[in-house]
Amino acid sequence: MDMMEKLEILTASAKYDVACTSSGASRSGQSGSLGNAVSMGICHSFAADGRCISLLKVLMTNGCIYDCAYCVNRKSNPTRRAAFTPEEIANLTMQFYRRNYIEGLFLSSGIMRSPDYTTEQLIAALELLRNVYNFRGYIHVKAIPGADDVLLSRLGLLADRMSVNIELPSQESLNRLAPDKSKQSILKPMGLIKSKITENSSDLVKYKHAPRFAPAGQSTQMIVGATPDTDYQILNLTEGLYKKYGLKRIFYSAYTPVVEDSLLPALDTKPPLLREHRLYQADWLLRFYGFEAKELLDEAAPNFNPLLDPKCSWAINHREQFPVEINRAPYETLLRVPGIGVRSAQRILKARKAGSLDFYALKKLGVVLKRAQFFITCKGKPLEGLKVGEHTLLRSLMSGQELAKFQLPEVEQLSFFDDSYMAALPEASTAATFGKGV
Amino acid sequence: MFKTTALAYTYDGSFEGLLCCVFESYEWKETPLAIHSDGDGQGLLLESKWIETDSVKAGRVLRSIPLKISPEAEELVRLGFWSNAADKEMLLLNFLYLGFTHGRKVMNMLADDTVSALNKAVQQLRREGHHYLGFVRFSVYGPVMAAVIEPRGYILPVIEDHFCDRFQNESFMIYDKTHGMALLHQPGRQAIIPLQEWTPPEPDEAEAAYRRLWQGFYNAIGIKQRRNDRLRASLMPKRYWKQLPEMNGNPPALPALAARQERTARRLKSGQRELQ
Numbered sequence A: 001m002d003m004m005e006k007l008e009i010l011t012a013s014a015k016y017d018v019a020c021t022s023s024g025a026s027r028s029g030q031s032g033s034l035g036n037a038v039s040m041g042i043c044h045s046f047a048a049d050g051r052c053i054s055l056l057k058v059l060m061t062n063g064c065i066y067d068c069a070y071c072v073n074r075k076s077n078p079t080r081r082a083a084f085t086p087e088e089i090a091n092l093t094m095q096f097y098r099r100n101y102i103e104g105l106f107l108s109s110g111i112m113r114s115p116d117y118t119t120e121q122l123i124a125a126l127e128l129l130r131n132v133y134n135f136r137g138y139i140h141v142k143a144i145p146g147a148d149d150v151l152l153s154r155l156g157l158l159a160d161r162m163s164v165n166i167e168l169p170s171q172e173s174l175n176r177l178a179p180d181k182s183k184q185s186i187l188k189p190m191g192l193i194k195s196k197i198t199e200n201s202s203d204l205v206k207y208k209h210a211p212r213f214a215p216a217g218q219s220t221q222m223i224v225g226a227t228p229d230t231d232y233q234i235l236n237l238t239e240g241l242y243k244k245y246g247l248k249r250i251f252y253s254a255y256t257p258v259v260e261d262s263l264l265p266a267l268d269t270k271p272p273l274l275r276e277h278r279l280y281q282a283d284w285l286l287r288f289y290g291f292e293a294k295e296l297l298d299e300a301a302p303n304f305n306p307l308l309d310p311k312c313s314w315a316i317n318h319r320e321q322f323p324v325e326i327n328r329a330p331y332e333t334l335l336r337v338p339g340i341g342v343r344s345a346q347r348i349l350k351a352r353k354a355g356s357l358d359f360y361a362l363k364k365l366g367v368v369l370k371r372a373q374f375f376i377t378c379k380g381k382p383l384e385g386l387k388v389g390e391h392t393l394l395r396s397l398m399s400g401q402e403l404a405k406f407q408l409p410e411v412e413q414l415s416f417f418d419d420s421y422m423a424a425l426p427e428a429s430t431a432a433t434f435g436k437g438v
Numbered sequence B: 001m002f003k004t005t006a007l008a009y010t011y012d013g014s015f016e017g018l019l020c021c022v023f024e025s026y027e028w029k030e031t032p033l034a035i036h037s038d039g040d041g042q043g044l045l046l047e048s049k050w051i052e053t054d055s056v057k058a059g060r061v062l063r064s065i066p067l068k069i070s071p072e073a074e075e076l077v078r079l080g081f082w083s084n085a086a087d088k089e090m091l092l093l094n095f096l097y098l099g100f101t102h103g104r105k106v107m108n109m110l111a112d113d114t115v116s117a118l119n120k121a122v123q124q125l126r127r128e129g130h131h132y133l134g135f136v137r138f139s140v141y142g143p144v145m146a147a148v149i150e151p152r153g154y155i156l157p158v159i160e161d162h163f164c165d166r167f168q169n170e171s172f173m174i175y176d177k178t179h180g181m182a183l184l185h186q187p188g189r190q191a192i193i194p195l196q197e198w199t200p201p202e203p204d205e206a207e208a209a210y211r212r213l214w215q216g217f218y219n220a221i222g223i224k225q226r227r228n229d230r231l232r233a234s235l236m237p238k239r240y241w242k243q244l245p246e247m248n249g250n251p252p253a254l255p256a257l258a259a260r261q262e263r264t265a266r267r268l269k270s271g272q273r274e275l276q
């Protein structure tokens, strides 16, 4: 099999792993080696699906001894198999990196023979890159559940980021679709990585030149839409993982049917991209906006409203907290205003020092008022001429434009006035009096 | 700030030259109607005064910026000068008037028209610089590598340190076709020099093979069911595509793997053994 065919097979079977970020590690170049790492991450291209390409993302092999129902690489799926040698991986990474095609390598693999053997192969490829080719670029590597602790520890010393994919958000779903895996077998390596990172940071205090263990931390991925798990379950799990395992990122992957299976959505099911998008927004709210999962969803309303972004939904249900005065509100409060993001909030704080702000000034700062206007006052006054009727409010808050940009196929099928979604919105009468005094 | 004269200033287009325009304006307590660089062919309609570049005067203006305003203001002015904002000279002059009047506070005056326009221009430059950290594509010609870029702003100095650090052992050139400048690097040495023209040589067999592998990777990594051309074009605007091998010659739309394999095999059969 020639190199091109191998690369195509081992890329196509790695593409459902959505993480492609190269962020979180910072390392300068060095004479005699190739590469450095930039903490904010760099996208080198964008695929036809609009996803960032930062890393050469490939599998070592797509052969696997396991049989996870949702996976193209599962044992029982009759597909062409291929495998790279460690030498081939290292060479391709170097050649692509030199041409500035990529920021580094994302290496994963199906399970060959055993988790230990697979991990040894990954180690061989990374050792070649780091120690023989002197590669200082970014490396993301998959930790294989079930592999020996000693092997996983060696792997972590060669990589910037490690990840173990949870894939399915509950034990029941795992039992059904990934009979070879258990929650325990997934969480164990996660715990090990976490403790290694903690241990390493105290070593670094003692010895400045201690080798770094996964300096860009660990991440994981969950598949959305292959199982009946709700957004509330997913978000709670997310919150727990951030807290307990100190994860850097959690990725959500809208399930794209790849194999026929009676336990899975039919092959012609469209990936739930809008749902995936809402989960990313909520994840953002947890990490940067000071929200908790239980503020955003609950047992009674366990799924996000597709028509409203999670912050708007929250604001509509917490009208008593608005309007917010732009010239006085603290940072945390500004962040809770729909339409005001981290950057806008920071600009407001800065510009406030030079004088008090009115609506015109906000526009100059680049604050988008379309949604924010309903939730703020400037110098005690609402935006002049602002009408808060049922229609203006809903039309402004609903993310029609944002959705159109994403070209989400399911949006076209969604009637904007579908009863079940409208029920989740406030009553017309309450909307009309929304934001008292406005 | 001062009385507006009916004059335009014309200068040599250098940063120092612009600082001398600032000096001139303060010396004569006059605000010009416009400032043109002599190369841009503008300003024919206005009577104009030629401002000679004088490094002593320029140095005095430059040193006063961090002292009387702030070090951040100096950075903003340098970056603003590299941006491609329309009328950037007048924008910078107006910013300096404000800065020398209000001191460091000017950096917080984000709602002011001049400050916000300058910040916007600088953000755009930075964004373009960041884009190019990813979108520069080197071709390897034996022991050297070279890339061509066509940026709107003058971003070579913005990306210089990044590439020189990353490729410390390499000899490379990044040629900015728009501005006729090139960043040259050899181990231990780097410089940005004027370069009016340069045509990249034809790729050799190994270079062509890695480009094809990269295109193969690019086409295989996209998920067909999620195809979204609009999103891609907004994240990677079309003006960059010309220099990206993966986007060249209207790339095929996520071809089915099987359909391509035969073609690929045929293409790669000759002389590709070192890659296998």
Ligand code: SF4
Binding pocket: A064, A065, A066, A067, A068, A071, A072, A073, A074, A075, A109, A110, A111
């Ligand atoms: S172990 Fe991984 S590669 Fe193997 S079938 Fe399961 S998900 Fe796929």
